[in-house]
């Protein structure tokens with residue numbers, strides 16, 4: 001990543017909430033069950049601007065299901081979700097994106113034949129409500145073209161702009177996914193295991209980008225890699241069997257005997 005370009009400048013986030021004390025994301029007693037299986041049990045969380053909250057927990061604890069409810073993939077059974085003070089519980093994924101919530105997925109969701117620049121152009125068109133003009137070159141929109149260039153440069157993807165995504169190393173594909181989410185200018189970014197499956201040798205640009213996400217963005221990160229969790233997180237929330245077992249600063253969570261017993265080990 002070029003030291004002269006930073007993500008704070010390349011990704012201006014959407015305007016902040018009306019009141020600075022209103023959380024950017026507030027989750028209130030969220031519950032989800034599938035028949036008799038309780039997957040989310042009365043989870044409440046709040047994220048402020050600048051928060052880096054890692055959601056950890058054993059396999060099957062309900063992390064992905066929780067994030068799926070936040071992004072609108074899965075409807076909660078009960079409870080409410082607020083984005084910057086607005087109730088979004090009944091809104092679609094696209095409507096939540098327009099209100100400032102973006103996510104990356106655990107599984108690569110890129111179109112393999114499109115180039116990095118084309119994928120980014122589609123995301124920018126979508127954000128600007130220009131999706132019907134996808135056939136026009138991005139160059140027809142100079143401000144968007146400049147934004148795309150700045151984002152690619154800031155992420156260290158500029159040299160790969162014209163490469164089809166299928167030809168990229170896996171770590172770079174995950175970085176493109178992050179670029180697409182950032183192109184939506186989220187206030188709240190949900191990251192589902194961003195480094196999963198990325199070989200160490202391919203991960204440095206992605207890791208640098210995660211370290212340098214815009215300072216005023218609220219980030220919720222699902223991650224199994226405790227090295228990454230303790231590197232990035234300002235707070236950690238631990239899920240066990242669908243319920244919030246503990247939440248707090250990393251050192252407090254590291255010392256929590258219940259967390260050690262449930263997940264971290266010794």
Ligand SMILES: Nc1ncnc2c1ncn2[C@@H]1O[C@H](COP(=O)(O)OP(=O)(O)OP(=O)(O)O)[C@@H](O)[C@H]1O
Pocket residue numbers: 034037039057058059060061062063064065066
């Ligand atoms: N659509 C569904 N129907 C029924 N059960 C489901 C459904 N989706 C998830 N579950 C169940 O909910 C539980 C939580 O799954 P989830 O994938 O959210 O856990 P997780 O913490 O993300 O796990 P991992 O760390 O392995 O990704 C599991 O028991 C899973 O089988």
